[in-house]
Amino acid sequence: MCHQTVCLVARHLEAHGIPTMCVGSAIDIFQAGRPPRATFVDYPLGHSSGKPFDTADQLSIVRAAVAGFTRMTAPGEIQVLANRWGDDDWRAEASSTKGQDTRQPRDETPQFQLPADRSAALASGALRE
Amino acid sequence: MMVSLTKSTMILRPGRVRGLDNAVPTHSASLLLQASSNLCPCRAVVMGGSGSECGSFKQPLQAPIMNVHYMQAIRARYESLGYTPYRWFEADGAPPWQPLPKPLAEARLGLLSTSGAYALGQVAYHYKDDTSIRALPSNVAIEDVRFSHITENYLVDPKRDPNCILPLTQLRTLRDEGVVGELADEVLSCMGGVYSQRRVREEVAPAILEKFKAQRVDCALLVAM
Known part of the structure; x- marks a missing residue:
């Protein structure tokens, strides 16, 4: 869903004068949504800018993405990165057409990562009781 | 047009992406490949309008990898749960384009x-x-x-x-x-x-x-x- 959102936002920004580069890991959604420029990294969702704590991997992805601003010259291109996740075990689960709905209940109250974040938001005045 | 891999950037278009999975609706997305960096030289192949294909498709440098098809998988998963099928956004026109205004x-x-x-x-x-x-x-x-x-x-x-x-x-x-x-x-x-x-x-x-x-x-x- 996030990939669809970036496609829509990228097209809007570009139409209003801001060049964009989308980075993501769902190439089919990029192909359908056709953002102006896209970089595809074949990782499980949640890792569009690299593996955790792997600075070299993260930097190679972000470096290639921003280089695309200069390299890519026609609308709708997708550059495919050669970065490899390592094992392919995640593909089966990601491709599964069965199983439970893994999304959270559609609650309309702020869902803080940590309880202390709520206190911090109250303290800053960003959140009111 | 045969395309060979060189150290220079290859921009292949117009194209249909091949080698990922032909079942994916590809529209005219084209892929940009480069052999000299971490841009992938072989993972995807672009079909030119005239039916040409990248030479690497015939002799891939790595084993072919099946990309995850999220749109199909999520549509089917929600259907199996009894939800109304989700209608994904599918662009019906070329994307807008704004060149970088400065280096x-x-x-x-x-x-x-x-x-x-x-x-x-x-x-x-x-x-x-x-x-x-x-x-x-x-x-x-x-x-x-x-x-x-x-x-x-x-x-x-x-x-x-x-x-x-x-x-x-x-x-x-x-x-x-x-x-x-x-x-x-x-x-x-x-x-x-x-x-x-x-x-x-x-x-x-x-x-x-x-x-x-x-x-x-x-x-x-x-x-x-």
Whole structure:
């Protein structure tokens, strides 16, 4: 869903004068949504800018993405990165057409990562009781 | 037209992507391949309009890999749960295009991550088509970055290392190296799991545009989760 959102936002920004580069890991959604420029990294969702704590991997992805601003010259291109996740075990689960709905209940109250974040938001005045 | 791999950039178009999986609707997306960097020389093959194909398709350097087809999988998964089939956005026209107005090394870069990032002290997102936006200071401490998103299951690693999905450290490095001129003072995030495409068009996209314009960015990197 996030990939669809970036496609829509990228097209809007570009139409209003801001060049964009989308980075993501769902190439089919990029192909359908056709953002102006896209970089595809074949990782499980949640890792569009690299593996955790792997600075070299993260930097190679972000470096290639921003280089695309200069390299890519026609609308709708997708550059495919050669970065490899390592094992392919995640593909089966990601491709599964069965199983439970893994999304959270559609609650309309702020869902803080940590309880202390709520206190911090109250303290800053960003959140009111 | 046979295309051979060289160290120079290859831009192949118009194209239908092959070698990923022919079942994926590909429209005319074309892939840009380069052999000399981490751009993949062989993973995908572009069919030219005349039926040409990349030489690497016949002799792949690596074993073929099946890309995950999220649209099909999610559609089928929701159907099996008894939900109405989701209608994914499928662009019916070529994307708009705006060339970079100045060299990247002089450009001011904006960042948007749809991962539901917020900074300590800010309000978290909610899970029901939350279309709000957060602006985090570009110099925020990495350990003060938090996330909330309807698909929390994808946030396991970002919660350990936010750079997985909000590449702050890497963008600071590229700025310090002079690859990009400067970063906007704030980086933007939203909770990209908004199912209403109308609300993305009418609420999220205009709000992001307004923020980026106020930041006077020359270009923007959009990281999807």
